Amino acid sequence: MSPEKGNDLPESEYSGCLKTELTLGLPGGLETPKSGSKRGFSETVDLRLGSSCEDEVSVSTPPPSKAQVVGWPPVRSYRKNMMKNCKYVKVAVDGAPYLRKVDLEIYTSYQELLAALEEMFTCLTICNVVNERKIMDTSNGTEYVPTYEDRDGDWMLVGDVPWKMFVESCKRMRLMKSSEAVGLGPKASSKGLSIS
Amino acid sequence: MNYFPEEVLEHVFDFLTSHRDRNAVSLVCKSWYSVERFSREKVFIGNCYAVNPERLIARFPRVRSLTLKGKPHFADFNLVPHDWGGYVYPWIEAMAKSGINLEELRLKRMVVSDESLELLAKSFPNFKSLVLVSCEGFTTDGLAAIASNCRFLRELDLQENEVDDRKGQWLSCFPDTCTSLVSLNFACLKGEVNVAALERLVARCRNLRSLRLNHAVPLDALQKILVQAPQLNDLGTGSFLHDPDSEAYCKLKNAIKKCKSIRSLSGFLDVNTRCLPAVYPICTNLTSLNLSYAPGIYSSELIKLICHCKKLERLWILDTIGDKGLGVVASTCKELQELRVFPSDLYDGVGNAAVTEEGLVAISAGCPKLNSLLYFCQQMTNAALITVAKNCPNFIRFRLCTLDPTIPDAVTNQPLDEGFGAIVQSCKGLKRLSVSGLLTDQVFLYIGMYAEQLEMLSIAFAGDSDKGMLYVLNGCKKLKKLEIRDSPFGNVALLADVGKYETMRSLWMSSCEVTYGACKTLAEKMPRLNVEIINEGEQIEASPDDRHRVEKMYLYRTLVGPRRDAPEFVWTL
Numbered sequence: 222m223s224p225e226k227g228n229d230l231p232e233s234e235y236s237g238c239l240k241t242e243l244t245l246g247l248p249g250g251l252e253t254p255k256s257g258s259k260r261g262f263s264e265t266v267d268l269r270l271g272s273s274c275e276d277e278v279s280v281s282t283p284p285p286s287k288a289q290v291v292g293w294p295p296v297r298s299y300r301k302n303m304m305k306n307c308k309y310v311k312v313a314v315d316g317a318p319y320l321r322k323v324d325l326e327i328y329t330s331y332q333e334l335l336a337a338l339e340e341m342f343t344c345l346t347i348c349n350v351v352n353e354r355k356i357m358d359t360s361n362g363t364e365y366v367p368t369y370e371d372r373d374g375d376w377m378l379v380g381d382v383p384w385k386m387f388v389e390s391c392k393r394m395r396l397m398k399s400s401e402a403v404g405l406g407p408k409a410s411s412k413g414l415s416i417s
Numbered sequence: 418m419n420y421f422p423e424e425v426l427e428h429v430f431d432f433l434t435s436h437r438d439r440n441a442v443s444l445v446c447k448s449w450y451s452v453e454r455f456s457r458e459k460v461f462i463g464n465c466y467a468v469n470p471e472r473l474i475a476r477f478p479r480v481r482s483l484t485l486k487g488k489p490h491f492a493d494f495n496l497v498p499h500d501w502g503g504y505v506y507p508w509i510e511a512m513a514k515s516g517i518n519l520e521e522l523r524l525k526r527m528v529v530s531d532e533s534l535e536l537l538a539k540s541f542p543n544f545k546s547l548v549l550v551s552c553e554g555f556t557t558d559g560l561a562a563i564a565s566n567c568r569f570l571r572e573l574d575l576q577e578n579e580v581d582d583r584k585g586q587w588l589s590c591f592p593d594t595c596t597s598l599v600s601l602n603f604a605c606l607k608g609e610v611n612v613a614a615l616e617r618l619v620a621r622c623r624n625l626r627s628l629r630l631n632h633a634v635p636l637d638a639l640q641k642i643l644v645q646a647p648q649l650n651d652l653g654t655g656s657f658l659h660d661p662d663s664e665a666y667c668k669l670k671n672a673i674k675k676c677k678s679i680r681s682l683s684g685f686l687d688v689n690t691r692c693l694p695a696v697y698p699i700c701t702n703l704t705s706l707n708l709s710y711a712p713g714i715y716s717s718e719l720i721k722l723i724c725h726c727k728k729l730e731r732l733w734i735l736d737t738i739g740d741k742g743l744g745v746v747a748s749t750c751k752e753l754q755e756l757r758v759f760p761s762d763l764y765d766g767v768g769n770a771a772v773t774e775e776g777l778v779a780i781s782a783g784c785p786k787l788n789s790l791l792y793f794c795q796q797m798t799n800a801a802l803i804t805v806a807k808n809c810p811n812f813i814r815f816r817l818c819t820l821d822p823t824i825p826d827a828v829t830n831q832p833l834d835e836g837f838g839a840i841v842q843s844c845k846g847l848k849r850l851s852v853s854g855l856l857t858d859q860v861f862l863y864i865g866m867y868a869e870q871l872e873m874l875s876i877a878f879a880g881d882s883d884k885g886m887l888y889v890l891n892g893c894k895k896l897k898k899l900e901i902r903d904s905p906f907g908n909v910a911l912l913a914d915v916g917k918y919e920t921m922r923s924l925w926m927s928s929c930e931v932t933y934g935a936c937k938t939l940a941e942k943m944p945r946l947n948v949e950i951i952n953e954g955e956q957i958e959a960s961p962d963d964r965h966r967v968e969k970m971y972l973y974r975t976l977v978g979p980r981r982d983a984p985e986f987v988w989t990l
Contacts, residue, residue: 290822291494291495291496292491292494292495292496292902293494293822293877294760294763294793294818294820294822295493295494295818295875295877296494296759296760296763296793297493297494297551297577298493298495298579299551299577299578299579299605300577300709300710300759301763303686303710304712304761304763372715372716372737373715373716373717374715374717389762392713392715
């Protein structure tokens with residue numbers, strides 16, 4: 222949100238009357254927050270994280286990720302556990318009659334993921350040709366290109382975005398035969414193309 | 418009224434269904450108290466430690482329906498240690514021994530053992546209804562006991578419980594003679610169920626109105642079930658995954674079309690979005706839709722589905738819907754009363770699937786009947802809240818949760834005091850409020866001044882000084898539950914008006930500035946309060962220094978003194 226947006230709202234519409242009414246409070250009017258006296262969020266996070274993270278967090282840096290404060294956001298553990306399962310994605314291989322599921326959370330890089338896929342579909346081997354990641358079925362020489370469907374339903378090439386972003390947005394994967402993977406490219410160019 | 422025979426009084430009291438009304442009536446005079454207590458069938462106990470089973474039975478010997486709540490609300494968010502308490506067994510045991518004719522038991526945040534369920538199942542021949550919300554401690558063996566023994570069971574409703582799966586066949590334990598089920602909800606169970614037994618059960622229970630399945634029930638089983646139960650009002654699908662070109666899917670579409678009574682829909686725990694169109698025909702009549710456990714449905718699919726739901730009154734959804742999706746909700750669902758938007762991204766992701774103040778403003782503009790909100794959002798502004806307050810003055814429940822708990826106004830960088838101030842000023846019927854974002858004492862000044870009907874307030878990472886808490890305690894006359902975490906409120910606020918706490922159900926304060934000394938003082942002055950200190954971890958000193966800060970304190974009014982089932986780490990002062 223750009224700071225300019227605030228100027229679009231006419232002052233009189235919201236703040237004028239309210240300010241007059243609401244100043245019928247204690248004398249002294251509005252107080253600005255005193256950061257010294259307040260037990261701020263970032264202080265709390267310091268206390269919670271323990272020694273392993275002391276170096277990373279200080280009051281001046283932006284608050285660390287949500288997962289590190291106990292009980293925030295306030296969501297029941299039951300719900301949290303239900304949402305955990307959504308990192309599993311199905312992997313289909315063109316021509317193979319079965320699907321496999323992978324938990325993307327357990328890998329930390331594309332290389333690890335592809336190695337795992339190689340293990341899963343044992344007839345395949347990874348060959349890194351220049352900068353492209355391709356997978357080959359050594360028995361018949363068919364080349365596969367790993368692709369994935371993202372949150373918006375678009376089919377993308379695996380490897381185009383940073384790993385974490387990929388894990389976030391990947392809904393399922395398909396090892397597509399190279400010959401069919403025409404026209405897939407970075408997100409900007411693949412909009413509007415659909416794989417039937 | 419003194420000369421009316423008791424039967425007449427009793428008949429008049431029959432029309433009073435709310436426990437608050439009955440409580441009021443019983444205070445009028447001794448004879449009204451007496452008539453009321455013998456005729457009361459439904460008892461609500463908001464804090465199981467405020468009374469005990471003996472007192473319940475002594476006062477209401479004809480009780481048939483009991484509602485009990487156990488752990489404090491913040492236990493939902495892992496702030497209360499596992500063995501804190503809230504056991505239902507003593508209640509069941511006492512009622513069984515006294516020959517109470519229990520028919521209905523509704524529990525929230527309680528520990529329910531398999532032994533409790535077995536005792537329950539065997540002790541009350543007319544038992545009809547078991548509702549467990551956010552409970553733990555039982556397994557599918559306990560459910561098997563209920564299924565086997567409760568011959569007239571109408572309702573088994575399990576909502577968001579942690580249940581251990583024992584791989585038994587609990588569903589098969591419903592005898593062939595069981596035809597009385599009206600409501601069966603086992604969506605929270607993680608394990609397999611005997612699908613054939615389920616189909617037979619549904620087939621013979623002709624009065625079944627509400628059925629919520631777990632993820633282990635596949636789509637083809639759903640189809641067979643719906644064919645047997647087209648009279649359902651409320652359906653929770655299990656897994657909704659299938660090949661949309663298959664015959665099973667086609668059969669399902671036809672089965673769903675015949676379910677003209679479905680008004681409430683939930684589930685989709687695993688989903689192939691291409692199967693969703695099967696439910697479009699029932700969307701037009703839906704009043705309640707819960708897709709908050711369906712992370713597999715993208716925004717675009719959500720929007721397509723919601724476009725059909727013009728009569729929706731209640732919507733629970735994930736923030737994957739986005740602001741744009743909320744705009745669609747606003748223009749489609751003109752009857753909307755309750756909206757809950759849950760966060761989809763709880764594990765440190767990129768955070769691109771969140772909603773902002775835009776979505777909320779759109780909803781407020783499009784849905785004038787909105788009265789209940791739970792909204793997890795990436796950011797908020799005062800201007801938006803002020804607009805929402807103007808558009809929707811009818812809020813009864815307003816719970817806003819910014820994913821970053823101390824985030825300021827996204828545009829002005831100011832605290833969100835003014836925004837929440839507008840909400841409490843405009844919504845004169847507000848009963849429940851949760852605040853978040855950057856907040857100073859000012860917001861509490863507004864709350865104390867304007868929130869006259871407020872009964873429950875949740876505060877986290879907010880305020881500057883004791884003044885904040887004092888504004889609330891002094892101003893909110895109807896306050897029943899106050900829960901505060903990580904806020905700089907201390908002894909001055911805690912001890913300013915000790916009598917106030919006897920007018921409330923409970924107070925929770927964690928990671929605040931209150932000390933042992935102050936808690937002890939409070940406990941001494943108020944013998945009818947239990948002041949519990951929860952000590953986790955290292956600090957198990959015999960008598961900690963009075964100046965030591967208390968990490969977690971939970972106090973509540975009680976008629977029965979310190980509880981005897983408190984674990985080692987809980988000290989009642």
